[in-house]
Amino acid sequence: MYTSSLDAAFAALADPTRRAILARLAAGEATVTQLAEPFEFTQPAISQHLKVLEGAGLIASRVDGTKRPRRLVGAGIEAMDEWLAMVREAMERNYDRLDDVLAAMEIDKSKERKRDDDDKDDT
């Protein structure tokens, strides 16, 4: 079901840098220094993005000496996937109904053709 943490997760994903960070973390754990490398951002700027991702439950960190490597949190990503699957399902249900509506329109149309002698059927 929809939750505020899911809202936070989607909002966190609205930023291209944060999406890139997640993509990097999908390849494995990384430190702030490693994460900052591909971007033209300072480490504090990257740390700010990491804080948002962490708050949204998408990443977590552990202590390794003086470093705090970050990793993806599967549950957060799965919750978003599940949510999108629900959205997709609702739309798919609409379009399945639309299939039926279109089929019924086709039937109505052929009835009209039968009624109207002047209407030449060109199919």
Add this chain to the structure above:
Amino acid sequence: MTMTKMTLKTEGDTHVLVTRRFAASPEALYRAHTEPKLIQKWLLGPEGWTMPVCISDAQTGGSIRYEWTDGKGGAFHLTGEFLELEPYSRILHVERMHLPDPTPDNHVETRFDAEGAGTLMTLRMTLPDARTRAVMLASGMERGMEASYVRLDGMI
């Protein structure tokens, strides 16, 4: 059964792209997207929801208003305007959900392209910015499709 699998994906920072194939003509699809009596039969989202009010004034500048209810006290509505209409191939409209506060404008271009004996529908939503898209996908679509064009929806 025909191959009608829907695709839903995000494009760039502000777009959502939905595609779906139908075993019907572009004309039938266009009518099903613009005539109230037809829209009320399918644009409903989850089981149990109905659309008792449907205004769809299909002309440039014409109004759109859809009201949904679940019959158990749940209700919300959408308003919008038609911006460009090209029968039977393209519709450009803008819409917003009222939850009850209006969501930011979602510009939606719907194309119907004949493909074989059927039609390929391509729906492209444009949101004002990335955050709006994210929030729409997360919450607005929940209610809209309550969810239906997740609804979109790339969006996503």
